[in-house]
Amino acid sequence: MIKINNLNKSFNTPYGKIDVLKNINLEIKKGDIFGIIGFSGAGKSTMIRCINRLEEPDKGSIIIGNKEITAMSKNELREIRKKIGMIFQNFSLFDSKTVFQNVAFPLQIAGYPRKKIKDRVYEILELVDLKDKINAYPLQLSGGQKQRVGIARALANEPDVLLSDEATSALDPQTTFSILELLKTINKKLGLTIVMITHELEVVKYICNNMAVIENGHIVERGATELVFSNPKSETSQKFVSIMNSLNIKNTCIGGDGI
Numbered sequence: 001m002i003k004i005n006n007l008n009k010s011f012n013t014p015y016g017k018i019d020v021l022k023n024i025n026l027e028i029k030k031g032d033i034f035g036i037i038g039f040s041g042a043g044k045s046t047m048i049r050c051i052n053r054l055e056e057p058d059k060g061s062i063i064i065g066n067k068e069i070t071a072m073s074k075n076e077l078r079e080i081r082k083k084i085g086m087i088f089q090n091f092s093l094f095d096s097k098t099v100f101q102n103v104a105f106p107l108q109i110a111g112y113p114r115k116k117i118k119d120r121v122y123e124i125l126e127l128v129d130l131k132d133k134i135n136a137y138p139l140q141l142s143g144g145q146k147q148r149v150g151i152a153r154a155l156a157n158e159p160d161v162l163l164s165d166e167a168t169s170a171l172d173p174q175t176t177f178s179i180l181e182l183l184k185t186i187n188k189k190l191g192l193t194i195v196m197i198t199h200e201l202e203v204v205k206y207i208c209n210n211m212a213v214i215e216n217g218h219i220v221e222r223g224a225t226e227l228v229f230s231n232p233k234s235e236t237s238q239k240f241v242s243i244m245n246s247l248n249i250k251n252t253c254i255g256g257d258g259i
């Protein structure tokens, strides 16, 4: 479903050029829930943002389905993005729009009639348990509520691919569980392919069938989640697993902004 070939990405900063992604090759199958872990600054968000070209890769190709994202014009990109949902690490909500308007936005872009938009927004807000906040503005919401608006917006247009950057990091365990159940259900029912960046190892273990480990801009390990956890090979996964084992608690949080 997603094929990344020789992806390279650098940023120019006042201190010089930094190479953030170095020759990334990755294949994610249709219907996969694919986890990506790595320590803070490893390049996870940059990589996921390259997949829908929110970041422009320097080199390499990205193919979704049978379409090469990296060869698309702006118009073609706008079209395909309608079926790629993205949950952002920093929520990226429109502050001047209400919860309803935020979630309705991708449906308006996709050209749905008003009645259908209304029905779908109500339906999805019910699923993420936010109906009582439908007229609130993002500034009036808690972090977890904002995150759920982001999740609702990403799922509103029934995407084929969901790119999720720390979707559950601001949620309490109960809400995390219900969101994971929701993602699992959609994955099974609709064959939604999910790319899931998370620093919550329990989340990877619970929901991801395959995973990759990113270390300093390189993919250093990949495979079935069970195998990576039972026999971690890279420095990153060994550290993650040993910290998880020594903490031995649910919702272990390592590696993201929130350590």
Ligand SMILES: Nc1ncnc2c1ncn2[C@@H]1O[C@H](COP(=O)(O)OP(=O)(O)OP(=O)(O)O)[C@@H](O)[C@H]1O
Binding pocket: 011, 012, 013, 018, 020, 038, 039, 040, 041, 042, 043, 044, 045, 046, 047, 089, 255, 256, 257
């Ligand atoms: N727009 C940018 N300009 C310059 N440097 C950037 C930019 N975006 C990211 N970087 C740098 O690229 C590196 C990777 O950042 P990225 O956000 O991809 O990390 P991450 O793995 O998602 O980390 P975290 O777990 O903290 O979210 C970091 O060193 C960061 O400072």
Ligand SMILES: [Mg+2]
Binding pocket: 044, 045, 046, 089, 165
């Ligand atoms: Mg990040």
